[in-house]
Amino acid sequence: xxxxxxxxxxxxxxxxxxxxxxxxxxxxxxxxxxxxxxxxxxxxxxxxxxxxxxxxxxxxxxxxxxxxxxxxxxxxxxxxxxxxxxxxxxxxxxxxxxxxxxxxxxxxxxxxxxxxxxxxxxxxxxxxxxxxxxxxxxxxxxxxxxxxxxxxxxxxxxxxxxxxxxxxxxxxxxxxxxxxxxxxxxxxxxxxxxxxxxxxxxxxxxxxxxxxxxxxxxxxxxxxxxxxxxxxxxxxxxxxxxxxxxxxxxxxxxxxxxxxxxxxxxxxxxxxxxxxxxxxxxxxxxxxxxxxxxxxxxxxxxxxxxxxxxxxxxxxxxxxxxxxxxxxxxxxxxx
Numbered sequence: 001x002x003x004x005x006x007x008x009x010x011x012x013x014x015x016x017x018x019x020x021x022x023x024x025x026x027x028x029x030x031x032x033x034x035x036x037x038x039x040x041x042x043x044x045x046x047x048x049x050x051x052x053x054x055x056x057x058x059x060x061x062x063x064x065x066x067x068x069x070x071x072x073x074x075x076x077x078x079x080x081x082x083x084x085x086x087x088x089x090x091x092x093x094x095x096x097x098x099x100x101x102x103x104x105x106x107x108x109x110x111x112x113x114x115x116x117x118x119x120x121x122x123x124x125x126x127x128x129x130x131x132x133x134x135x136x137x138x139x140x141x142x143x144x145x146x147x148x149x150x151x152x153x154x155x156x157x158x159x160x161x162x163x164x165x166x167x168x169x170x171x172x173x174x175x176x177x178x179x180x181x182x183x184x185x186x187x188x189x190x191x192x193x194x195x196x197x198x199x200x201x202x203x204x205x206x207x208x209x210x211x212x213x214x215x216x217x218x219x220x221x222x223x224x225x226x227x228x229x230x231x232x233x234x235x236x237x238x239x240x241x242x243x244x245x246x247x248x249x250x251x252x253x254x255x256x257x258x259x260x261x262x263x264x265x266x267x268x269x270x271x272x273x274x275x276x277x278x279x280x281x282x283x284x285x286x287x288x289x290x291x292x293x294x295x296x297x298x299x300x301x302x303x304x305x306x307x308x309x310x311x312x313x314x315x316x317x318x319x320x321x322x323x324x325x326x327x328x329x330x331x332x333x334x335x
Contacts (some may be wrong), residue, residue: 032076036060040069041087047168049080051102058083068111079105080127096120101128106121110134117141126150126171141163147174149193156180159209163189170196172223175208182209187216194223194246195231208233215239217262222249224270229253238263247271247292255279256301263287269295271315284308291318298322307333 004037031047041060043049052058058080060067066088072079074095088111096118103125106112112132126148129135133156136257140147142164149171152158158178163170165188173195175181183197192215197208208230215222217239224246227233231254238245242263247270248260255277260266266285271292281304284291290310293315296302302309302322305312313335321329 009257034060036063036067039066041067041084041089042071042073043076044073046075046077048078049076049083049102051081052083055082055085055104055107058085061086061227064088071285078102079107082107084109094118094121099123101125103127104130106132108132114138117144118183124148124151129155131155140167142166147171149173150176153177160184162186165189169193172196173198173212176200178208180209185214185216187217187218189216189218190220192219192222192226195225195228196223197227198225199229211235213237215242217241220244222246224248225251227253235259238266240264242266243268245273246267247273248275249273252276258282260285268292271295272297274299281305284311286310289313291315293317294320296322 032043032045032049035042054073067087068090070084070089070092072094074097077097077100078100082104085104085107087109089109090111090113092115099120100123104127105139106129107127108131110133112135114137116139119141122143128151130150131154135155136157136159138161143166144164145166146169147167151174153173153176154327157180159180159307160182162184163186167187167189169191171193176195176198177200209232211232212235213233217240218241218260219239220241221244225248228248228251231251233255235257236255239260240262243265251272256279258279261283264287266287268290269288269292272294274296275294276298279299280301281292282307287307289310289312289314291314296319297317298321300323303325307330309330311333314325
């Protein structure tokens with residue numbers, strides 16, 4: 001009996017170390033495996049990576065501080081949820097077999113410098129690049145369908161981005177606190193979500209760096225606080241299919257010129273939409289039926305406004321503390 005126990009112990013002392021050492025070249029899904037060589041993490045195989053339930057569950061997480069390069073071989077079709085979160089990756093190579101990047105895949109990869117997405121990618125997850133504070137550039141796939149909420153929040157070094165025409169919507173806070181960002185929109189975009197380009201620090205000198213912003217004709221709605229507090233923004237031109245400018249969308253921006261003339265489908269200007277801007281004159285399209293509460297409050301340079309023929313309601317405080325000298329109220333105004 002004693003001999004059998006000793007035999008079992010001897011077997012375990014051999015097997016356990018082998019299992020531990022084998023983790024450097026192990027399966028991470030039914031189709032893929034990984035190897036860590038020095039500071040390089042390599043993903044190989046054919047098919048999708050594993051999705052990890054939370055940050056810290058990937059098998060290489062304990063080596064996150066030494067991993068600076070990630071190479072994904074051709075054949076891998078997805079990057080799993082939370083896969084590389086928190087690593088010190090600087091460079092990432094993504095093959096054109098990859099079609100999706102999972103939720104929080106590069107969450108707080110604070111040393112990631114640059115990313116080029118292959119045009120095979122159609123989907124990225126929420127928080128995908130959240131907190132990549134060193135990332136200066138990213139090229140998006142021209143087949144990407146949407147930019148989900150919080151995808152690039154706090155990418156504070158990101159200097160420019162072009163939203164391809166394949167993207168239909170930009171989600172909640174997708175680029176919030178991207179303080180150096182200049183953004184170029186393409187035709188095809190339909191929805192700019194709540195707080196999409198918002199910054200939490202209104203006393204900071206810049207948010208997005210655009211001085212001129214042209215909203216594509218395809219955009220139908222601009223969400224709450226979408227561009228609020230971006231004081232460097234001076235000129236705004238909206239497109240032909242815009243229906244709604246939601247509450248506080250451009251509040252406290254540095255806007256001196258607001259051109260809504262092309263937006264003949266615009267129905268509502270939301271509460272505080274242009275509050276505390278520097279606009280000097282306004283022509284509001286005849287399609288607008290509601291000007292929300294405090295919409296132009298404290299626009300101290302506003303001296304002239306042409307109200308729309310179909311206007312029905314002017315909200316409380318809509319033009320309080322402006323420099324208006326004369327206003328003609330249209331006949332259809334009810335309130």
